[in-house]
Amino acid sequence: MPRNLRQLAAGQPCYLRLQGCSHDREQTVLCHIRRGGIAGVGQKPCDAAAFPACERCHGIFDGRYRSSYTRTQLDAEALRALCQWLAYCWEREYIIPGGLAA
Numbered sequence: 001m002p003r004n005l006r007q008l009a010a011g012q013p014c015y016l017r018l019q020g021c022s023h024d025r026e027q028t029v030l031c032h033i034r035r036g037g038i039a040g041v042g043q044k045p046c047d048a049a050a051f052p053a054c055e056r057c058h059g060i061f062d063g064r065y066r067s068s069y070t071r072t073q074l075d076a077e078a079l080r081a082l083c084q085w086l087a088y089c090w091e092r093e094y095i096i097p098g099g100l101a102a
């Protein structure tokens with residue numbers, strides 16, 4: 001049983017699936033979205049603002065690998081990936097319905 005989102009992401013399929021995706025579950029890790037002022041220099045956003053991605057797609061999204069994608073296209077793909085990942089987590093109750101109730 002995974003104890004956190006990082007552990008849950010390990011071994012998942014790549015949710016970004018860009019051109020050149022390796023589809024290698026062995027290298028899948030959480031890919032963080034640095035938007036909305038939730039991350040500073042050397043500071044990662046929280047693990048809720050992230051989705052599983054293979055090493056290749058993660059590198060393209062973070063700008064470590066060159067690609068023909070624009071930042072706007074990458075952001076749109078990341079939004080799709082995040083929504084699909086959240087749906088996966090919701091359906092399996094990793095995000096607990098009613099969890100915000102006091």
Ligand SMILES: [Zn+2]
Nearest residue numbers: 014021054057
């Ligand atoms: Zn990928």
